[in-house]
Amino acid sequence: MAEGKGSGKGNDKVDTNRRAIVIGGAAAVAGLAAGIVIGGDAFPRLLQKTVTEVKPEVTEKEVTKTVTVTKTVTVPEVEQYQKQKIANYSQLSVGQPMSATYMGYPVFIVRTGVKSINGVGPNGDVVAFSALCAHMGGPVQYNPNTNCGVCPYHYSEYDLTRGGMPVIGHPNQYLAQLYLEYDESTGDIYAVGFNRLVYGAHNNVLQSTTSTS
Ligand code: FES
Numbered sequence: 001m002a003e004g005k006g007s008g009k010g011n012d013k014v015d016t017n018r019r020a021i022v023i024g025g026a027a028a029v030a031g032l033a034a035g036i037v038i039g040g041d042a043f044p045r046l047l048q049k050t051v052t053e054v055k056p057e058v059t060e061k062e063v064t065k066t067v068t069v070t071k072t073v074t075v076p077e078v079e080q081y082q083k084q085k086i087a088n089y090s091q092l093s094v095g096q097p098m099s100a101t102y103m104g105y106p107v108f109i110v111r112t113g114v115k116s117i118n119g120v121g122p123n124g125d126v127v128a129f130s131a132l133c134a135h136m137g138g139p140v141q142y143n144p145n146t147n148c149g150v151c152p153y154h155y156s157e158y159d160l161t162r163g164g165m166p167v168i169g170h171p172n173q174y175l176a177q178l179y180l181e182y183d184e185s186t187g188d189i190y191a192v193g194f195n196r197l198v199y200g201a202h203n204n205v206l207q208s209t210t211s212t213s
Contacts (some may be wrong), residue, residue: 081193081205086128086178089121089187093145099131102191103200104209105198106131107178108140109189110160112147117163118195120182126189130176132199140175149175163195177202 080155086100087109094113101107109128112119116127131148138153142160149158156169164175166189176198181190194204201207 014024058179070118082192082210083192085188086191087126087189089182089189092121092126094125097142100128100191102128102178103204105194105201105204106139107191108142108149110142112161114147114161116161118179119161120180120189126182127160128178128180128189128191129158129160130178130194130198132173132176134146134158134166134171134199135169137199167212 049176082103084102086102086107087098091098092109092111095109097108097110099106099108107128108131109126111121111123112125112127113123115124118127129140131140133151133153133156135154135156136153138156139145140149140151140158142148143150143157147159147161147209148162149164151157151169154170156171157167158164158171158175159167160175164177165188166172166174174196176194176196178191179193179195181192182188183190198204
């Protein structure tokens, strides 16, 4: 019996020519599509460039010789004020001065009761000064009524709330004042230096009678 056109078994025969055409066509379409995509901007182009790199040509080695020289030099020693505890805040009352010595110089500490220049403590009213009058070195004493330091030699006076400014008498300069530091945790008051020369001194540090080392 002849195999009918399009009947079951006959259709199972492979028509290689036709399949090749079909496959070839499909591949051609796919290739065309791929070619369009690849040829477009789907991927960045990789360009090949020729560059010339310049390197220094080393013709000969240079040798550096290091020589270490040790020598001893003399430098001036820096003299410094000392940091010295001179009172505790609990010891001070307004109008009640305390005497002390700072680096060998007689000083006095006082609570003026008002905020004062260079004052420390909770109220900024603790100040300290040289006890030597700037005129001729007389012993300065505190007057609580005026908040002034008064010299009994020639009755000069210094306003202790205004940094020891001379307000009456002979001095043409302020009374030397101490710079103070106040430790809030302990109440300790430290002197750390004078703001000007103490009477009779040309160098407060070098002429102090205590060691600065
Ligand atoms: S020594 Fe103090 S006023 Fe003269």
